[in-house]
Amino acid sequence: MGQLSAATLVCLLLLGCASASVFDSGPMTRAELPKPAHVWIHDFAFEPSPDGTPAELDGLLGHGARRKVELSDAERKLASELAEDIATRITSDLRALGLPAERVRRGQRPPPGEGPAVDVWGAFVQEGKHHKAAALGLGEGRLTTKVRVVERTHHGRVLVQDFSSQSRAKLGPARDGDAERSAKSREAAEDNAVAISARLAKISRELGWLADD
Numbered sequence: 001m002g003q004l005s006a007a008t009l010v011c012l013l014l015l016g017c018a019s020a021s022v023f024d025s026g027p028m029t030r031a032e033l034p035k036p037a038h039v040w041i042h043d044f045a046f047e048p049s050p051d052g053t054p055a056e057l058d059g060l061l062g063h064g065a066r067r068k069v070e071l072s073d074a075e076r077k078l079a080s081e082l083a084e085d086i087a088t089r090i091t092s093d094l095r096a097l098g099l100p101a102e103r104v105r106r107g108q109r110p111p112p113g114e115g116p117a118v119d120v121w122g123a124f125v126q127e128g129k130h131h132k133a134a135a136l137g138l139g140e141g142r143l144t145t146k147v148r149v150v151e152r153t154h155h156g157r158v159l160v161q162d163f164s165s166q167s168r169a170k171l172g173p174a175r176d177g178d179a180e181r182s183a184k185s186r187e188a189a190e191d192n193a194v195a196i197s198a199r200l201a202k203i204s205r206e207l208g209w210l211a212d213d
């Protein structure tokens with residue numbers, strides 16, 4: 001799928017054309033913000049990092065950011081590729097809208113820069129069963145991503161918006177080398193990426209970073 005205009009991205013969400021559903025976790029905390037000089041798109045997390053889960057994700061997922069999820073080598077490879085695909089797609093879409101979006105790879109930190117900046121963090125979430133907390137991971141149901149948008153200020157980071165997206169199709173049971181699951185996962189990741197881009201475009205318009213056309 002090619003790059004989309006701001007209006008098209010927003011319409012995909014508002015008209016329900018995207019194949020993933022988006023849910024806000026709460027109201028947007030800021031009515032307006034200056035257009036950022038940098039929009040940092042961080043790699044989406046899919047398992048607790050050996051170096052420690054970023055505090056931003058810990059706040060977004062609660063105890064789920066620490067819960068142990070066993071991944072096979074094939075699952076880890078697939079999840080890593082999906083995380084790369086989603087972050088790359090979002091970065092490309094936001095750049096097409098005229099926003100200064102840049103990737104931040106896993107383990108890296110954004111370089112210091114002049115002017116306001118915004119961070120976009122995300123994670124794949126495996127919903128918990130039997131009242132267990134959600135955990136990082138792909139799971140066997142719908143591909144669910146949680147996203148946090150944070151403003152970076154001289155006084156620290158300020159939450160702008162938390163939201164989640166969920167694919168309509170289920171991924172199915174995890175089996176090593178399962179081509180069908182891999183294809184379904186990539187399709188679900190693409191659907192989530194479009195929905196996330198649409199929600200970020202809507203946030204950007206509401207904050208006055210984009211024209212209404």
